[in-house]
Amino acid sequence: AQTVTQSQPEMSVQEAETVTLSCTYDTSENNYYLFWYKQPPSRQMILVIRQEAYKQQNATENRFSVNFQKAAKSFSLKISDSQLGDTAMYFCAFMKLSSSKLTFGTGTRLQVTL
Amino acid sequence: EAGVAQSPRYKIIEKRQSVAFWCNPISGHATLYWYQQILGQGPKLLIQFQNNGVVDDSQLPKDRFSAERLKGVDSTLKIQPAKLEDSAVYLCASSPSRYNEQFFGPGTRLTVL
Numbered sequence: 001a002q003t004v005t006q007s008q009p010e011m012s013v014q015e016a017e018t019v020t021l022s023c024t025y026d027t028s029e030n031n032y033y034l035f036w037y038k039q040p041p042s043r044q045m046i047l048v049i050r051q052e053a054y055k056q057q058n059a060t061e062n063r064f065s066v067n068f069q070k071a072a073k074s075f076s077l078k079i080s081d082s083q084l085g086d087t088a089m090y091f092c093a094f095m096k097l098s099s100s101k102l103t104f105g106t107g108t109r110l111q112v113t114l
Numbered sequence: 115e116a117g118v119a120q121s122p123r124y125k126i127i128e129k130r131q132s133v134a135f136w137c138n139p140i141s142g143h144a145t146l147y148w149y150q151q152i153l154g155q156g157p158k159l160l161i162q163f164q165n166n167g168v169v170d171d172s173q174l175p176k177d178r179f180s181a182e183r184l185k186g187v188d189s190t191l192k193i194q195p196a197k198l199e200d201s202a203v204y205l206c207a208s209s210p211s212r213y214n215e216q217f218f219g220p221g222t223r224l225t226v227l
Contacts, residue, residue: 044221100162102147102157103159105156106155
């Protein structure tokens with residue numbers, strides 16, 4: 001079974017600064033996808049970024065980028081130029097290619113302050 | 115494009131009562147998921163449908179939970195009878211196919227007293 005660990009329950013960053021959220025996972029699979037989802041307060045969960053394990057290049061989406069270390073089973077999310085609208089719970093998730101089931105971590109609550 | 119719709123948004127019931135949740139996925143999405151998100155935890159998959167067939171229900175407590183997706187569109191999730199530990203947010207998600215991005219609905223917050 002796959003497990004996803006997010007060791008930072010809460011983090012805070014000032015507006016315009018950069019923050020990195022950590023995620024590690026455990027799997028015996030070789031082919032899988034990794035995701036970061038954002039869940040704003042009282043709003044629905046949306047996909048932030050996705051990484052295919054077979055790709056060596058780290059995924060980027062505007063201000064969001066990942067540091068994918070396959071051997072270390074690490075998948076961190078970097079948010080650059082943080083904005084107040086980035087305040088949310090962030091979930092790291094794993095999906096093996098033989099199933100479309102998402103396994104989520106426990107989340108990191110990010111607060112962006114002025 | 116309309117998103118995933120869920121109703122009701124909130125529900126309060128007493129233990130041993132029954133409750134049902136409804137989900138309308140994005141039009142054309144073949145895959146539908148129900149997740150349970152207990153406070154302080156990440157969502158956990160309960161059941162996955164591909165069209166109107168069940169793909170994975172290994173984590174669904176089948177003695178009290180049931181789900182159906184008639185005609186491969188809308189879906190309902192039922193709990194009968196409810197227990198205190200069922201208090202959670204129930205999220206519905208859909209995707210065009212099994213390995214595409216999942217789009218989540220706003221969820222139904224269930225409180226069991």
